Amino acid sequence: MKKQAKDLKKKDKILVADQTCIVESLELSDIGKQGKRKARLVIITPGNEKIVLVRPEDYPFDIQ
Secondary structure (H helix, E strand, O other), X not given: OEEEHHHOOOOOEEEEOOEEEEEEEEEEOOOOOOOXXXXXXXXXXXXXXXXXXXXXXOOEEEEO
């Protein structure tokens, strides 16, 4: 099942690089030059690493 970046919530489990990661926070920016808002996700990997992802708001993520 897929969910757009803008629809993710804290504690959602998403698949990133074949790893199940947990969303820690989500921020949406204003509309930029390309006409789309950006979603800034902070995720926690299974090894307890924090990773920041910046994707367009309509980017599809696989959820678990």
